Amino acid sequence: MLTRWGIIASGQGANRIAFLYYAKYRNPAIEDRVLLLNTTPADLRPEAPLEQIFASEPELRKEFERIRRRRVCIFGRAPSGAGNNWVLGEREAMDDYDSIRRYIADLRLRSSDVLLGITTLGGGTGNGSLPYIIHRVRRNPGQGLERVNNFLALGILPYDFEGPQRHFNAICGLARLLRYEGEQNAALVILVDNSQVERVLGIRRGQRAERYHRINQEIIRTIHLLIAPSSRWSRATIDIADYYQLPSNIGTVHFTPCLSLGNDPEVLSLEAMLESASGNAMAPVERGTGTMAYIVVAAPEERVTGGEITQEDLEDVAREWASRHLAGEGVLRYTSLVAEPGRSTVDVLILLGGFSLRGIMEKSLEKYRRFRDSLGGGGDLGSRIDLERVARLEEDLRRYIALTEERIERLRSGEEHVHLREWGFSDL
């Protein structure tokens, strides 16, 4: 039984990514389980956020027509969206949860299926609504909807140069994806940083729409590899429970994808491919602070059946890689080889987790603080940013960061070996 996936994308940027993925890959593990959520766009046309995609790929308009009726849900009452205010985005989702729930129910998910929620973290709509929706669907989905425990989240961090409110939103959004009302929220939080992706891709200039498009294409490739182990070509399925259960138990659930695509297996060894992927983290990661890694390798089928690339090789190489790249060799490592027919190159995804959040916080904190301190408690009730709540979110995030750092430190110091002595073994 292959794992079935569904995608729920909220907000403008997320809509683009989810739609692009659906239209480009038509993945059998997803079929048509893609739901686009948004607040009222300025001109009332649900496809408005997608116009920039149609501009470069007009043939995709057809694909949109296929899902327009059942898979696009506009919620909320504000005349022009959440206006970059996540509190408003969250309020609208709460008020309209019933209609959102009906759309989700129409995806006909079973409790063993996996949901991937996508949102940008700099805006108001997606960032406000998705954490709330994840919380509801995992804890208290309401009538006609099964609880889906495997709800993963993909959050897109704003560019370094964006304004203070965007970074304020991002920090609040990250905190709410990790914990919501005092409970763990998304089963896994995958972070992608716009500026970092552009650095990796070497994008320096260009129209905004074009730049988003390139980043989004990189993101959908990531999603594809993320889902690949659920395909029937997989050699050693990473059971989807592995994606979240162990990190949840450990307490650190944030990850970032490291991609290396189109590798020539005649020239590059698996070592070199992993090496090249680990240089391409999609969020700022401090070297050697990662503590967990899921590695997915999609290789040409004939090289796998011909025995040139095997699951065992991959595990050996991954072990070697981990000893050089993870803190104290890490605590978790899964590898999955996917033998895809019809491809000639090798794609590698390393989902690197538990790394120090320093790099991410560093660039946002200053702007975050500046925006927070400017808040005066004005605005009407529904959209007011409650400073006490912000303080609670801050506290949650601090605690999470402390836990992460502690784990990294423990692994680095090799404290694990101390236990041997505790069990009565003498030192080596």
Next chain:
Amino acid sequence: MNEYAVTALVVLLTLGVGVALLLTFGISFVSYLAVGVILSVLLASLVYTWWKSKTDRTVVLLKIEILNKIKDAVEVLERNLRAASEMVDVEPFMEDLAGIKRGLISRGFFTGEFQINEGKIDRVTLTAIELESRKVEQQLRSLESLVVASYGEAVAGRMQELLDAAQMLVEGGFSVREEYEELRRVASMPAASLQDLLEKRRRGEEQYGRLVERCIREAEFLLTTAEGVADVSHLREELERVKREREKVESVYRLLRVRSEVSSYLTRPFLEAREEVLAYLDRMLELSRGFERERQVLRELRERAKSYTDPGQLAEFRSIRQEAKRLTLELARAMAREISVLDEELRKLGRAVEGTGAGGRISELDPRREFREFAGSALEVLTALAADFSRRYREVKIARNYPAVERIISRKLAEAGRVSAGELGVRYAEEFLRLYSESHPEAVLEGKVLRLKG
């Protein structure tokens, strides 16, 4: 006769009715009526006679048609019986058939020459003819089934004989397996009627004839080849006899004897031919790395060549050499095509292409030339092509992968200040390091190790 009585009756009736009408209505009315009635009766009788004569004609035609069918059936069976007579005794069946014919003549349907007796059939009803035809049909059918039983057995026997002979030829090494399979197919065809059986026999004989013809040609080739080595004139005589008596199954033994004796003289030429082709194919396989599709065909051909171990199979090497020449041209063209694709890609990548392509030399390959000569020059051309190809292949691989490898080198250098070819984990590692050092002034290559300066 009836027609006259009816007419008289009608006339009398008309007169009676006329008198009655005259008495009741008066003269003028009745004369109009009388003229009208007479006219209508005239018209009606005209129509009636025309219709009658027409139906009569149809009946006659039908009768003739039925009789024709009987005639055909009798004649076909007669003809088939005569054809079958060369294998079985058909006298008693002929006798029965003559009886049936006599019956038909004596009942007046046919003349003594067995022609339809048109004068007499007027007087016989259609029904009677139909009945007669059904009876005759029945008689013919039971007669034919008797014939089929005895002739069928004879045909089966003959087919078996041909099959046995053909099988011996196949087992004796003649390459006539295809012809043999076809013969088996013919022999197993179902045949329900005498016609089918005759057809089956005819095709069986024909197919066997083709098979023997091929064997004769093969034996002739072997004899011609052996003439240079030994005196084989007595075997030639044997073969001439076979040619005169090909349909005789005993010729099989002659053919087998010719083949086995001539084979014993051919061991050396055979081994030489085999060795020559195999050596050539081996070299081709070495030179065709990277061309999987062509290699597959080459391997199959090599397997085929290897499977011939009997000197009598010397003839096979003619077609194998032919095939090897064809494959050579195919491989050379595929190589030239790939080379120009790679050249194009190298130009796009901004790399100079060194050395002029060997593609132009394909015209040196002339398949009409004798195999040994052809093979000699072909190997030269293929070697040149393979060298061109692999040089470009390597260049393209390096150019295409350099950006990815460059990033890995940069990272490793930043990490440790040095990186060796071995640590890089890529093919062509030294070449990559050299390229890196050329475009990055901060790095120097010392042997197989790249270091950051200072």
